[in-house]
Amino acid sequence: MTLSEFRPMQERCSNCLNCRWIPFDKVKGQRFGENCPSIVYHNFMTYSARGRFQLGQTLLDGAADYSEQVREVVHTCTTCGSCDVACKICRYNLEPLEHNIELKVDAVGKGAVLPRQTEIIESLEREMTMLPGKAKKQRLAWAQGIQVKDLSREKAAIAFFPGCKYSYEPGLQKIARAALQILLDAGADVGLLGKDDVCCAGRALQMGFRTEFTERAEANIAAFKAAGVRTIVTPCSDCLHAFKRQYAKLGLEIEVLHTVELIDRLIADGSIKFTRSVPMCVTYHDPCHLGRLGEPYVPWNGVEKKILNQVHTWEPKRPRYNGNKGIYDAPRRVLAAIPGLRLAEMERIREYAWCCGAGGGCSETYPEFSNWAAGERITEANATGAQALVTACPWCEANFASAKDEHGNGIQVLDIIELVQKAL
Numbered sequence: 001m002t003l004s005e006f007r008p009m010q011e012r013c014s015n016c017l018n019c020r021w022i023p024f025d026k027v028k029g030q031r032f033g034e035n036c037p038s039i040v041y042h043n044f045m046t047y048s049a050r051g052r053f054q055l056g057q058t059l060l061d062g063a064a065d066y067s068e069q070v071r072e073v074v075h076t077c078t079t080c081g082s083c084d085v086a087c088k089i090c091r092y093n094l095e096p097l098e099h100n101i102e103l104k105v106d107a108v109g110k111g112a113v114l115p116r117q118t119e120i121i122e123s124l125e126r127e128m129t130m131l132p133g134k135a136k137k138q139r140l141a142w143a144q145g146i147q148v149k150d151l152s153r154e155k156a157a158i159a160f161f162p163g164c165k166y167s168y169e170p171g172l173q174k175i176a177r178a179a180l181q182i183l184l185d186a187g188a189d190v191g192l193l194g195k196d197d198v199c200c201a202g203r204a205l206q207m208g209f210r211t212e213f214t215e216r217a218e219a220n221i222a223a224f225k226a227a228g229v230r231t232i233v234t235p236c237s238d239c240l241h242a243f244k245r246q247y248a249k250l251g252l253e254i255e256v257l258h259t260v261e262l263i264d265r266l267i268a269d270g271s272i273k274f275t276r277s278v279p280m281c282v283t284y285h286d287p288c289h290l291g292r293l294g295e296p297y298v299p300w301n302g303v304e305k306k307i308l309n310q311v312h313t314w315e316p317k318r319p320r321y322n323g324n325k326g327i328y329d330a331p332r333r334v335l336a337a338i339p340g341l342r343l344a345e346m347e348r349i350r351e352y353a354w355c356c357g358a359g360g361g362c363s364e365t366y367p368e369f370s371n372w373a374a375g376e377r378i379t380e381a382n383a384t385g386a387q388a389l390v391t392a393c394p395w396c397e398a399n400f401a402s403a404k405d406e407h408g409n410g411i412q413v414l415d416i417i418e419l420v421q422k423a424l
Contacts, residue, residue, distance in 0.1 A: 003056055003106040006099050008304065010057040012312065018090055019049035019083035022352040032347040032380050035082040037355050037373035046073050049083035049096035056103055066112035074107045075114055076369060078362050079206045080288040080355035085323040092320060093312045104208025104360075116365045121209055124216070128198035134168040139197055142166070142173035146180060149191030151227040156191035158183075158262075159229040161243075163236030164199050165394035171401075172394050175415045179235045179259045182420060186271040188262070190233070196223040202242030202289075207361040214250065217242070221252050235259040235417060237393035238359075240327075241289035248297035258290055260392050260416055264330040267337050274423040277340035282414070283386035284331060284343060285377060285400075286353035287393035292323030323351030331392055331416055338423045344384040346377075354380065358395040374403035381411055388412040390419060 020039050027033040034040045039048040046055055055073060058064045066074075077100045084097035107113070123132040129139070142162065149156045160183065166176035183190050201216035224232060232254055234240050244256040266272040286292075298319035305315050328350045335343050348354045357363065357373025381389040382405050389411045391397060400413045 001098070001102060003102050004060055006056060006102060007060060009094050009099060010053045012093060013050055013053040014091075015050055016090065017045075017048065017050055018086045019096060021086060022082075022348055023086060023089045026352050028347045032354070035086055035348070035352065035354065037078055037080070037357055037369070037376070038076050040376075041369050041372055042076070047076065049087060049100065052077070052100055052103055053096070056099060059106070066107055066110055071107060071112045071114065072366075074103050074112070075117075075207070075360070076362060076366055077104070078288075078355050078357060078359035078373070080359050081293045081323065082288070082352070082355060084321070085292050085351050088320060088322040101205065101208065105210045106208075108208040114365050117207055117209075117361060120207070120361065120364060121204065121212055124199055124201060124204060124212060129164045129168065130199055130201070130203050131164050131168050134164070136198070139167050140192065140194070142176050143180065143192060146177065146184070148180060148184060150194040151191040151229065152194035152196055154191060155228055156189045157229060158188055158190040158231045158233050159224060159227055160190050160192055161197070161200070161232055161234040161236075161239055163234055163239040163394065165398065166235055169394065169398065172397065175394070175417050176235065178421045179417045182272070182417070182424070183233070183259070183262065186266045188266070191227075191229075193223060193227060196227070200239045200242040202238050202246060203361055205242075205246060206359060213246070217247050217250050221247060221250060224252065224254055229254060231255040231257060233257050233259055233262050235392070235394075235415075237287035237290035237294070238395060241293045244294065245297045258294070258327055258330070258392065260334055261327060261330045263420060264333050267334065272420075272424070274337060274339055276423050278338050278419055278422045279340035280387045281342045281344055281385065282335070282388045282390045282419070283346055283381050283384045284335060284349075285346070285356070285381070285389055285391040285396060286326075286328060286350055287391055287396050288353070288355050288359060290392055291326040291328055291353055292351040294326040295321050295323065296325070326351060334416060334420065335390070338419055341419065344386045346380045346384055348380065356393075356396040356399045358399040363395065363399055370399060371403055374399040375405055378403045378409075378411055379405035379407075382409060386411070388414050390414045390416055392416045
């Protein structure tokens, strides 16, 4: 859809501002009741989903242009989808997340691009990664010494796709190695894409660069098909969302799993057995792109219509992504299976989890805002009394690693793969 095609939604928004809060029946206390980092940080309605609906309308009417302040409003959306979930608790005919992304696409198309975004997209085009300063020739260095199939020359049922962050970041490469080795040791028929292993470009779409995303997505879909794999497994939540939701729209029909889902299956069938106790209390952070945005894509081709020219509906019924079919149980089952481990939940969990602040390119383009969002989650995690914050996304882990809570305290941050490794 183009921005102009969103005008009916822009006009339908009733200004209820549910997009600022988690559903009221889920609020456990005043401190952790809000859901959108952007409006909470800026405390001005234009930064909410409602405000962005109004902004889109104003831009279409020509009453505003992409000034520096408008660019900030558009690009400080982390595309976490929390507004989308909250909106659909009481509405069925609005798509705030799709509109926010389309605002970014419109801004990019009209040249309202941030300097840091240009650097990131140039890296994608030149080195096939959205991490500037990283080289394509070093992408598989993390897997050196692991005996694994090269899918450009051999066949395997599963393609292991680590993603850019796990491939290049020194502090995270060990997690990619551990995840792959765990799968191999459990007998999984898995391989790497070799020369065809490049960025999924999901964050390009999050930043509004739809053309660049589509070009990379179509090339990757062709590479997966050529490899003949039946399943794509990734430890990266952003990659999972890109493949499962966005690539599916472009024709990808291969099963997509997060590594934690496959590990959950391998525990259930006895292929993975834990032998060591990990005596600690942890809290779990649901990554946005694994949780509420981890729902599968449902094809739909229909039209918008009104009953008696008043009641809005869709013909046929349109899929409703409200976050409740995301990947929540698999990581919690894995944690529950680890001997000695105890889980202390935060107040905002599952589809109502607070965003780490890294999404939408914000960790690069607005680092102060992004770090503040991460600090808010650290505050919530520390309130549980847990010894460590566990998650399943490298972007979340990187953002949490240096963040401090409102009292100036950090917390140990672990990937769920690290806990699995400790228990083996």
